[in-house]
Amino acid sequence: MKDPAPADDGETRPKRARKPVGWSMIFIGVLVAVCVALVWRRDGIDGVLNILTHDLFLFGEILPRVLAGCLLGAFIAEILPHEKVSRALGPTSGLKGLLIGTAFGAILPGGPFTAYPVAAALLTVGADFGATIAMVVSWTLIGYGRAVAWELPILGVDFTLWRIVISLPIPVLAGALGRFVYVRVYPKGEPS
Amino acid sequence: MNFSALIIDITLWGSVAVLGFMAWQRGRVVLVSSVREGSMDFINIMPRIALGVIGSGYIAAVIPPEVITGWLGPDSGWLGVLTAVIAGAATPGGPVVGFSIGAVAMKVGGGPPQVVAYVVAWALFAFQRMILWEIPFMPARFVWFRAAVSLPFPFLAAAIAMAIGKP
Numbered sequence: 001m002k003d004p005a006p007a008d009d010g011e012t013r014p015k016r017a018r019k020p021v022g023w024s025m026i027f028i029g030v031l032v033a034v035c036v037a038l039v040w041r042r043d044g045i046d047g048v049l050n051i052l053t054h055d056l057f058l059f060g061e062i063l064p065r066v067l068a069g070c071l072l073g074a075f076i077a078e079i080l081p082h083e084k085v086s087r088a089l090g091p092t093s094g095l096k097g098l099l100i101g102t103a104f105g106a107i108l109p110g111g112p113f114t115a116y117p118v119a120a121a122l123l124t125v126g127a128d129f130g131a132t133i134a135m136v137v138s139w140t141l142i143g144y145g146r147a148v149a150w151e152l153p154i155l156g157v158d159f160t161l162w163r164i165v166i167s168l169p170i171p172v173l174a175g176a177l178g179r180f181v182y183v184r185v186y187p188k189g190e191p192s
Numbered sequence: 193m194n195f196s197a198l199i200i201d202i203t204l205w206g207s208v209a210v211l212g213f214m215a216w217q218r219g220r221v222v223l224v225s226s227v228r229e230g231s232m233d234f235i236n237i238m239p240r241i242a243l244g245v246i247g248s249g250y251i252a253a254v255i256p257p258e259v260i261t262g263w264l265g266p267d268s269g270w271l272g273v274l275t276a277v278i279a280g281a282a283t284p285g286g287p288v289v290g291f292s293i294g295a296v297a298m299k300v301g302g303g304p305p306q307v308v309a310y311v312v313a314w315a316l317f318a319f320q321r322m323i324l325w326e327i328p329f330m331p332a333r334f335v336w337f338r339a340a341v342s343l344p345f346p347f348l349a350a351a352i353a354m355a356i357g358k359p
Contacts, residue, residue, distance in 0.1 A: 022298055024332040025240060032247030047253075055249040059242055066241055067234045068204045069214040069329070074230030075211035078222055109203050112321060116329035117233075123334065133338050136326075137345075140315040149196060151311070154295050161235070162359035163308055166352045170345045178341045186284045190333070 065113040073117030077124050086126030091179070093131060098175040101131035104140030105171065115139045129182050134175030141167040198218035198354040252284030257293075264297040264310055273350045276306040280313025280346065290314045305353035313346040 040048050089097045108115055119136050123129075138148075142164055151160045216223040263279035275295075283290050294307050294314075301308075317339060328336050353359070 022332045024327050032250055035250035035254045039250055051249045051253055055246040059245045068208050070234040071208050071230040074226040075215050078226040079214050112325035116325050120330050145285050150291050154291040159359045166349050174342050181341055
């Protein structure tokens with residue numbers, strides 16, 4: 001990963017690596033192109049334009065939230081003391097680190113536009129894959145926001161509560177599995 | 193804009209303000225450099241989000257909803273769990289769509305363990321959330337790693353649901 005913004009010299013803090021255009025984006029681009037072609041064959045140019053205008057509106061709606069998420073991530077990367085984060089959430093943080101990650105994911109407010117920038121910021125300030133996996137998985141599975149707003153009214157109290165109880169161990173287990181696999185896939189640490 | 197969107201935006205920008213204030217307390221330079229850092233991230237991420245939003249609209253348009261509900265049929269065994277997991281990952285749209293499909297499956301006789309597997313798989317792998325949010329914001333290596341180690345867990349959730357006989 002390269003950093004195209006070498007503006008601040010004399011900075012001792014690790015700079016956040018900007019994401020290059022990787023295979024993931026190329027894969028998504030190809031997939032999207034195929035789907036556009038399918039829609040065009042099925043519904044003609046009108047179908048393609050309909051979806052485009054709808055999605056452009058959606059894009060305009062979420063852009064401010066994306067900006068807020070990026071700012072949150074940047075502030076967190078700046079404010080959090082790196083030694084403490086790597087002690088609490090780093091590779092040697094053990095079960096406690098996974099539990100902290102899980103608890104943090106469960107109480108984190110907002111939506112994907114907060115969860116993922118914050119998770120990315122934690123990675124840059126010293127959290128390992130395991131604790132970050134625990135946090136992200138906990139946010140999607142036992143985060144209260146989505147459960148209260150959507151799952152309870154649609155699927156009912158009984159289902160939702162049991163689904164959450166069943167899901168409770170998953171973030172810690174996923175984080176532990178992540179650590180177990182990580183040290184075997186990257187015995188010398190993450191390649192760059 | 194509806195009420196819940198308003199609450200989300202207030203908490204979101206409220207948190208930005210609080211953290212921004214904390215950064216400012218460490219000095220103006222800290223605030224300015226982190227705002228610049230965040231804006232650079234924003235500019236960098238914007239094209240990815242654009243591709244994600246616009247692209248997932250087209251992907252959703254070629255996945256007919258009947259296919260998803262068909263995969264979530266009344267098959268009560270492990271095959272039913274497997275198709276529920278695939279259906280969860282392939283479900284387009286936000287939480288309303290995902291949970292509504294689960295509710296429909298329950299009504300037409302889908303087993304609770306299969307619906308649990310569906311909801312858990314949707315939470316872990318829904319393609320739209322991964323394309324639109326996780327891949328743009330997180331290192332690609334992390335996203336694939338996270339998805340790979342999450343694979344066993346919808347099945348584990350279904351197994352627990354079968355074992356305890358709930359919900």
